[in-house]
Amino acid sequence: xxxxxxxxxxxxxxxxxxxxxxxxxxxxxxxxxxxxxxxxxxxxxxxxxxxxxxxxxxxxxxxxxxxxxxxxxxxxxxxxxxxxxxxxxxxxxxxxxxxxxxxxxxxxxxxxxxxxxxxxxxxxxxxxxxxxxxxxxxxxxxxxxxxxxxxxxxxxxxxxxxxxxxxxxxxxxxxxxxxxxxxxxxxxxxxxxxxxxxxxxxxxxxxxxxxxxx
DNA sequence: GCGACAG
DNA sequence: ATCTTGTCGC
Numbered sequence: 001x002x003x004x005x006x007x008x009x010x011x012x013x014x015x016x017x018x019x020x021x022x023x024x025x026x027x028x029x030x031x032x033x034x035x036x037x038x039x040x041x042x043x044x045x046x047x048x049x050x051x052x053x054x055x056x057x058x059x060x061x062x063x064x065x066x067x068x069x070x071x072x073x074x075x076x077x078x079x080x081x082x083x084x085x086x087x088x089x090x091x092x093x094x095x096x097x098x099x100x101x102x103x104x105x106x107x108x109x110x111x112x113x114x115x116x117x118x119x120x121x122x123x124x125x126x127x128x129x130x131x132x133x134x135x136x137x138x139x140x141x142x143x144x145x146x147x148x149x150x151x152x153x154x155x156x157x158x159x160x161x162x163x164x165x166x167x168x169x170x171x172x173x174x175x176x177x178x179x180x181x182x183x184x185x186x187x188x189x190x191x192x193x194x195x196x197x198x199x200x201x202x203x204x205x206x207x208x209x210x211x212x213x214x
Numbered sequence: 215g216c217g218a219c220a221g
Numbered sequence: 222a223t224c225t226t227g228t229c230g231c
Contacts, residue, residue: 039221041222074222076219083221105220115220132220174220221222 003071003081010078011112017122018114025180026127029188031055031099036202037090037120038104039083040210046070048086049210051202052098055192058201064093065213076136079105080116087120100181100189101128102202106136107178107186109152109161121179128178129186130161131200135174139163142172149187152176162187166194173198 004010028034036051046068052061066089072081083105091101106115107130115136121128140150142165152161152174161176164187173194175186193200199207 039222041221074221076221079220110220130220134220136218136220 003085007075007078010072010081014078014112014114018112018118020122021108021114021118021177022180023177024182026100026185028100028127028129028181028185029192031127031189033061033098034100034102034189034193034202035091035094035098036102036200036204036206037087038203038206038210039086040207040213041070042214044070046083046086047210047213048083048090049206049213050087050090050094051205051209052094053193053202053205055189058193058195060205062094063209064090065209066090066093077111080119083116084119084123088123091124097124097126099127101126101178102189102193102200103128103130103178104132104203104206106130106132106174107161107176109136109154109174109176111136111155113154113160115176115178117176117178127180129181129189130176130178131190131203132174132176133199135161135163139174144169147191164190166191167198170198
């Protein structure tokens with residue numbers, strides 16, 4: 001997918017691709033491997049990192065880094081166009097495809113139900129979930145214990161994700177389906193990836209890796 | 215029209 | 222995302 005020249009063109013691309021999202025098919029909590037994806041900005045450069053973990057042990061299987069130029073501006077709702085090209089390059093550097101993509105941003109929890117995790121899932125054909133640190137829409141507050149969850153809501157009232165508590169008494173993360181899985185599986189996987197910190201190990205390690213790769 | 219708005 | 226110290230708690 002080339003970088004859109006205008007905001008309107010970007011929206012058209014999302015409208016066209018959104019129908020390819022599959023909302024079931026894989027229990028990602030049974031995945032053997034999961035890849036964490038994140039980027040870091042430095043001036044007009046962008047560094048993307050992919051870290052593959054074995055879900056059962058949380059041990060690193062492989063890492064990959066790619067660098068590119070920041071072309072598309074940051075626009076909430078179109079944020080994926082800024083990061084997708086370099087993230088795909090990082091994924092290309094992996095020897096074998098991971099079982100699921102764990103993205104740092106929204107999946108269906110997006111104004112057009114097509115956030116970053118949907119972009120990456122549909123383009124790669126791999127199961128994908130979005131785990132964001134802040135939500136785009138409204139949400140109900142889950143109970144205070146790890147594992148508690150409450151609906152993340154679209155403006156039209158539909159449930160597009162979940163506010164999921166990954167640590168007792170700590171602000172929840174915002175989980176949504178990206179591609180080829182369901183919300184229950186996505187939340188279950190997120191809990192497997194958060195034994196100690198609020199944010200999934202996949203995302204934490206990818207964040208560390210791209211942050212230290214100038 | 216205005217504000218809010220993933221990273 | 223980034224600008225930014227010390228502090229409280231497990």
